Amino acid sequence: AQSVSQHNHHVILSEAASLELGCNYSYGGTVNLFWYVQYPGQHLQLLLKYFSGDPLVKGIKGFEAEFIKSKFSFNLRKPSVQWSDTAEYFCAVGGGSQGNLIFGKGTKLSVKP
């Protein structure tokens, strides 16, 4: 069955700490991978995406993610978080050009100033 697993429900960090949010997926065939961010009270915004090519993808606001095919993972990283990164982060996986995206349950990140 197709699924996305985000193991951390809530992560609390201090400013300047490094961040890594885990995302593992189960999906047959070619995958497209995404990370979305939802700031408090706002809608989901695309943070970064991977379709093919370099497995290390750089997104907005200093975020990056690495696709490791052998581990079925697409972890999100940021070397130094800021208070403004407080949000909920969703990993999503899809395949094909018109198919659905399967979203993980989300990881809430709280950054203490």
Next chain:
Amino acid sequence: DAGVIQSPRHEVTEMGQEVTLRCKPISGHNSLFWYRQTMMRGLELLIYFNNNVPIDDSGMPEDRFSAKMPNASFSTLKIQPSEPRDSAVYFCASSLAGRGRYFGPGTRLTVT
């Protein structure tokens, strides 16, 4: 580009009333998605359209929910009759050839 537009932003209604949520996708996008987000269930796909045609409505909870896309620039999600358990934030999203979803601001629905 104005992005995905949803209306209303907030809706409070009484149980049993009909609720209609509206969405205008990004111009040129050919796929449109309706999602529901709750604390308990997270983000759920309700239905998606490709070129105005409903492709997968398996996420629609029950017959009280219906969605239409009469043209490429407009879609509605209707709940009739509404129930308190329908209270959630409903997001519309659009995409072009599946390359990421662009979400609207959402409609926060409260059914009392």
